[in-house]
Amino acid sequence: MNITEIQGYAYFFLTLFLTIGLYAYIYHLYKNKKDEAGVDYEEYSNMALKDDIVDTPVKSISDEKEK
Known part of the structure; x- marks a missing residue:
């Protein structure tokens, strides 16, 4: 067995x-x-494709504070 076979x-x-x-x-x-934390970040991959001003946001944010 030579060095060429060992390299192969x-x-x-x-x-x-x-x-x-x-x-x-x-x-x-x-x-x-x-x-x-249970967050699925794969849904954020559409942000690059759906970035028009009239598109719906990926995750909606409410104005109410969580209690």
């Missing part, structure tokens, strides 16, 4: 490890859409 195996296993890590991270992000 190392490249293959590093690529496999990084691919599995990437998919695990993506799964983690979509599994936990809400944070600890």
Whole structure:
């Protein structure tokens, strides 16, 4: 076994490890859409698309103070 074969195996296993890590991270992000306070920040992704003055806000704010 020479250095070229070792480099080939190392490249293959590093690529496999990084691919599995990437998919695990993506799964983690979509599994936990809400944070600890229960806020789902994915609904805020439409702010860039629906930014016209006549569009409805993403989250309405009431003028009354919460008691």
